[in-house]
Amino acid sequence: MTTFVTGATGLLGNNIVRLLVERGETVRVLVRNPADLRPFQGLTIETAQGDVCDAASVDRAIVGADRVIHCAARVHIGWSGLSEQRAVNVEGTRNVADAALRQGARMVHVSSIDALGVRSLDQPSDENTAPNGKVACPYVVTKREAESVVIERVGQGLNAVIVNPGFMLGPWDWKPSSGKMLLKIATGWALLAPPGTNSYCDVRDVAAAILTALDRGHTGQRYILAGQTLTYREALRIMAPIIGARPPFRTAIRPTVKIIGRVGDVLTWLTGHESDVNSAATAMSMLPKNYSSAKAAAELGYHTRDVAQSAADAWAWLKQYGYVKK
Secondary structure (H helix, E strand, O other): OEEEEEOOOOHHHHHHHHHHHHOOOEEEEEEOOOOOOHHHOOOOOEEEEOOOOOHHHHHHHHOOOOEEEEOOOOOOOOOOOHHHHHHHHHHHHHHHHHHHHHHOOEEEEEOOHHHOOOOOOOOOEOOOOOOOOOOOOHHHHHHHHHHHHHHHHHHOOOEEEEEEEOEEEOOOOOOOOHHHHHHHHHOOOOOEEOOOEEEEEEHHHHHHHHHHHHHHOOOOOEEEEOOEEEEHHHHHHHHHHHHOOOOOOEEOOHHHHHHHHHHHHHHHHHHOOOOOOOHHHHHHOOOEOOEOOHHHHHHHOOOOOOHHHHHHHHHHHHHHOOOOOO
16 A cells, blocks of 8 residues: 655655654655755655646646645745745645545645634634634635635545644754744743644644544544643743743733734835734734634544743754754
C-alpha cells in the first residue's frame, strides 16, 4: 500500500511521513526541489518531482497510490497574496482531489481551524459551527474554498475526509512555521501578549490522528484536531521559561493591538512588502479561538499531549538543527 503525501517538507507533512515510515509503509512525496531533500535524510521513501499547482505532475506522481494526504498549503495571515494563496490552497487542492478521484485513492485533506467559525470561550466551536466571526483575509477565504472543492468532489465519488488542526507545536519544523514564534520569543519580541486565545496541540498527535482518519474516518466528514485553549499570555508564560526568555509582562489592550496592525499596514504600503504584523493578523489575534475535538476523540481516538512538552520538544529540535543563534 502506497501513501502519497503533499507538503511533506512542512511541519505536519514531515511528521506524517516519519510516522508512516516508522510503521513500515511505502511513502511517496511530492517535491518541488529534488536537490533539497534534507527533511527526508535517512528515510526510505519515494520522491516525485512536481507541484500541486501543476495538474499533470500531480497526475504522474499519484499513479499507483492507494491513499493521499494533502498537506500542501500557502500560509500567510495578511491582506496580500490572494492570487498566490488561491493558486496553491484552492487550485492545488482541486488538482490533488481530481487526481485522487481518478486514481480511486482514499484522501485526507488537511484544512485548518481558521476555516471554521468562532463562538466564545464558554461555547467552543465544533464541526457544525457556522463559518462566521473570522477575518476574511486570503488565508481564511482560500482554506474555506479548498474545503468546498473537496466536498464537491466527494459528491462526485471521491473517498475523502477533512481535518482541521489547531496551532501545532513539535519537532521537524523545517520552514519553520510555529517554530518561528518560539524563535521570536527568544529574541525578547513578546513584550505584550495579544488579547485573544488559541488552541494548541502537538503535531505528532495530529499526524497520528490523520493516519487513523485514513483508516476509519467517515467519508465527507470533518474532524477538528485542536487542543488546549489558552490565552496568548498563558501560552507565552509556558513557553518563555522553556526557551530561557522573559514572558510578556501584560496583555495588550485591544485599541493598542489595532493601532499596531494599522502601523503594519502603513509599512506594507510604504515598502510593498507585507510582514507578519498587519491588521488582518492583529484582528485574528484578538479572536476567542476555542474548539472542541470531541468528535475526533470519539471516532479517531484523538488526544494531544501537554503544551509544555510540545514546546520543549520543538525548542530542542530547533537547537539541534541549528535554527537557534547563540
